[in-house]
Amino acid sequence: MTITFPHMGRIYIPVKALFDDLGVPVVVPPPVSKRTLEIGTRISPEMACLPMKINLGNYIESMERGADTIVLTGSCGPCRFGYYGIVEQEILRDQGYEMDVVILDAPGRDPRPLLKQIQRISGSSPWTKIIRAFLNASKIVERVDELADILLRKRPRELKRGESDELQSRFEREVLKCRGSKEMLDFIAVFKEKADSIPERRDASPLRIGLVGEIYTLIEPYVNLNIENKLGSLGVEVHRGITAADWVKTHLSFDLKFKRERKLKLKKCGNYLDLCIGGHAWETIASTVHYADTGLDGVIQILPFGCMPEIVAESILPAISRERGFPVMTLTVDELTGEAGYMTRLEAFVDLLSQKKGKEYEQA
Numbered sequence: 480m481t482i483t484f485p486h487m488g489r490i491y492i493p494v495k496a497l498f499d500d501l502g503v504p505v506v507v508p509p510p511v512s513k514r515t516l517e518i519g520t521r522i523s524p525e526m527a528c529l530p531m532k533i534n535l536g537n538y539i540e541s542m543e544r545g546a547d548t549i550v551l552t553g554s555c556g557p558c559r560f561g562y563y564g565i566v567e568q569e570i571l572r573d574q575g576y577e578m579d580v581v582i583l584d585a586p587g588r589d590p591r592p593l594l595k596q597i598q599r600i601s602g603s604s605p606w607t608k609i610i611r612a613f614l615n616a617s618k619i620v621e622r623v624d625e626l627a628d629i630l631l632r633k634r635p636r637e638l639k640r641g642e643s644d645e646l647q648s649r650f651e652r653e654v655l656k657c658r659g660s661k662e663m664l665d666f667i668a669v670f671k672e673k674a675d676s677i678p679e680r681r682d683a684s685p686l687r688i689g690l691v692g693e694i695y696t697l698i699e700p701y702v703n704l705n706i707e708n709k710l711g712s713l714g715v716e717v718h719r720g721i722t723a724a725d726w727v728k729t730h731l732s733f734d735l736k737f738k739r740e741r742k743l744k745l746k747k748c749g750n751y752l753d754l755c756i757g758g759h760a761w762e763t764i765a766s767t768v769h770y771a772d773t774g775l776d777g778v779i780q781i782l783p784f785g786c787m788p789e790i791v792a793e794s795i796l797p798a799i800s801r802e803r804g805f806p807v808m809t810l811t812v813d814e815l816t817g818e819a820g821y822m823t824r825l826e827a828f829v830d831l832l833s834q835k836k837g838k839e840y841e842q843a
């Protein structure tokens with residue numbers, strides 16, 4: 480059994496560590512590229528969600544490198560994510576790809592099916608080893624997110640332009656050479672120190688923009704055309720409405736403090752949206768209200784074309800923007816999104832926020 484999994488931002492780092500710790504061979508898919516998307520688009524129904532097309536491309540590229548078993552998380556709920564695993568399996572079979580698919584569905588009242596699946600992908604490891612490997616992997620998710628947060632803060636303040644991007648690229652190039660969670664955690668700690676010591680300009684007072692929207696589009700840099708780095712290079716401090724660590728804590732952990740805080744945050748939706756409509760639309764609205772109330776300069780919502788929950792959120796955002804005088808922009812991405820037009824919109828939005836902030840200073 481050689482395992483692979485779909486890309487979603489930097490989630491490949493803890494997943495590789497997890498299987499290294501369990502002693503199970505794993506193929507990390509090559510970074511998402513034009514080829515990945517072309518493969519996925521060719522074999523998917525036209526109206527399938529963009530993340531699903533990319534996932535299919537990941538599987539086939541991993542299969543070319545020797546993987547024979549796909550592991551992915553399942554879901555339930557109103558949006559199409561709940562069908563991903565099954566639909567992907569059917570598409571691969573129709574196309575003649577014989578791969579085992581293991582879907583890790585969140586445990587309902589009966590955790591036994593999930594435990595059985597976990598045991599299946601863990602070789603013959605004892606439960607103590609499995610639990611330790613999962614705990615270490617979730618630690619890595621958090622540390623990787625902390626490193627990303629440091630770089631988001633540094634980018635608009637760095638003294639030498641491009642230093643944060645350079646450090647991030649070096650990290651991503653080298654992290655896969657690590658084997659197992661211990662090596663990875665040490666490696667991340669070294670890079671966190673390096674990131675912390677990037678010299679800052681003293682006079683920097685960057686704009687602060689929140690990123691909200693569909694989680695895959697937010698987390699996967701190929702899909703969002705590396706929006707975090709682009710905004711950073713425009714002098715913006717980026718705040719992320721949802722991160723990989725949030726996702727893990729929401730769906731796979733028993734972190735009660737986080738769950739309580741999440742509940743409180745969702746309450747901020749108030750009358751705008753008071754139920755889960757799938758995906759992360761609820762978080763999109765809650766984060767936008769939160770960012771407006773905590774004095775950020777604006778919010779950018781990103782969604783893949785045709786994403787039902789985020790389309791509903793998009794229709795609510797103008798009301799929040801109007802009532803709180805808070806600038807919001809929506810970016811929809813699909814396989815045809817061009818970089819030039821995307822960049823122009825980002826620059827125009829940042830320009831608008833700078834002018835608004837300038838006026839506010841003048842009036843103060």
Ligand code: SF4
Nearest residue numbers: 528558560758786787
């Ligand atoms: S959240 Fe949107 S993109 Fe993701 S599966 Fe649901 S509909 Fe598709």
